[in-house]
Amino acid sequence: MVKTVTLIVFGVIIAAATLLDSGHMAQACSFILWNTNGRAALAARTMDLYVDEKPRLVYLPRGIARRGVAGPNAATWTSKYASAVLTAFDTAASDGMNEAGLSAHLLYLHGTEYEPADHRPGVSNRQWVQFVLDNFATVADAVEALKQVRIVSEQAFGREWPLHLALADASGDGAVIEFVKGRAVIHHGKDVTVMTNEPTLDEQLANLKRYKMFGGDLSMPGDIDPMSRFVRAASYLKTLPQPSDASEGVGRLAGILRSVAVPFGAVDTSGGGSVDSWPTRWGTVANLTDKIYYIMPVNSPNVFWVDFSKLSPTSKEILAVPAYDAGLSGEVSAQLKPFSSVQTPFPPSP
Template identity: 70%
Template structure:
């Protein structure tokens, strides 16, 4: 198959019906474990009110891309291969590249981007793929992102406020948010948990109210973003040292399960957040051994892709439906040639 641009633009949640009004969101959680002595691992949940039709995609090097459909767009050719999960064949939700750099896009209600300037534009819905395509470390990504302007993309009649978490194999981490029209970056090996609203700075202040972090409040059990943040931070803090990489992956997956939202769960916190939709899937990125795991909720199976088994200079984009309940274990051999949906990158909304 001739290599073309894969159509991974538009909204991650493009084509979703607007049945529930303006506050529909991805209510996700992220946990990064970088101090266990065995492996650097990250886990995230994808929470959404509708099936996001996830596809597991392997993207080789050399794919040409464009940051927005029209105007002064950032353009690039992918330097690194990546394994990602897409939503609705429209955008990258989550993934890791061949160097062990991972990127995770989560909802942040009220995110407000910077004003227009001279930098070329990059859709916030292409933000994670841009990072995975171009950089090997968090420091490189933060420097490189200075040259582009993140813009909010409109999809299916609305815009989607988002923030981005990135981590690398050295244990470095960053969260990038847009708050009140300015970019806010939290960078360092202590940046290990992210959920949704409010912004990370407020989450960290709230965390100090709870036991193990200087406060007196007991562990919260609700499914709203603040409670999930406290729970993930607490269980990450108390994880025992793993015996090996396998155990590190298992332990971080266990923490992810404590913040997963079961189907039918009701938020009893009394808060106003709409970010409490059920978990559709979770992922674990093993930055040390370059293995990307997927844990769907429609199956008890876990499956993964080992980068060592795939050709980064391959001539095809490879993919498989991540909802396939027969997937189990290492699935690089199940990935099949996936014809790009179109040449434009991205299409007009």
């Protein structure tokens, strides 16, 4: 039987409203791809958010029917690949990977201007991650297919929300997709390895050249501004030693992730445009080669993960577990419960 699910409201959208009301730009999240370690392609990110979005780890099997937007000219599809995602407010994926070893990571980008309406079928920016994970095995395939749909900014709480997307796959390929002045800007290749928030990736890369490890004369910054986090992540990634195996690689990449995390109570002293400090609530590392998805919540010293080889992609049930369960540790596939049992079923398609 085909399952039908629509993901409606992304937690970052909810969280951003208050700060935008006050006139501040938002800052949140960092992404890192380590594709040169010789053991596994590893993609990591932090989620920095000023409100608890009550994330769940959700396993979504194949065969889920979706509609990209409410109303006419919507993209429609049935998921080809199973995926494990972290949700926000039980309603959408902000991060995840699929059974083919493709990962997708949604981050905030102040100043995003989405493409104007045209003939292409629409996919909500709130379903961007799931559209990719449901349909594609590689970054190249996802990037090409995304040219054939239009990412639609749907309002939530009376507002539009600026987002950009990072992708990675088991071959070590990477991409960042941004919308700048009404057009899609795609950075694609194995050299696309770091993303934070504002400004755009072009500006981040230009700024990086001012620092010692990239041809400039400035020392590595230590503050929590997104430009500083970008420099720090890129610098540490450049000198990260080769691991003895994939598990050690996950640990070493997690060390960089912690270096760009924002502690609770931190104050941004950089003087940059992002004046608000959103604490890091969780991080993830996706082992795209071995199909293992690691979650690192900051409310617990534990790390837990799901190994795709222990889950059935043809299951008829959506499975979930609260990501902030402090008792979670190690491989938790057996601890996932039917999504309906947690009394927060995904809403039906329009």
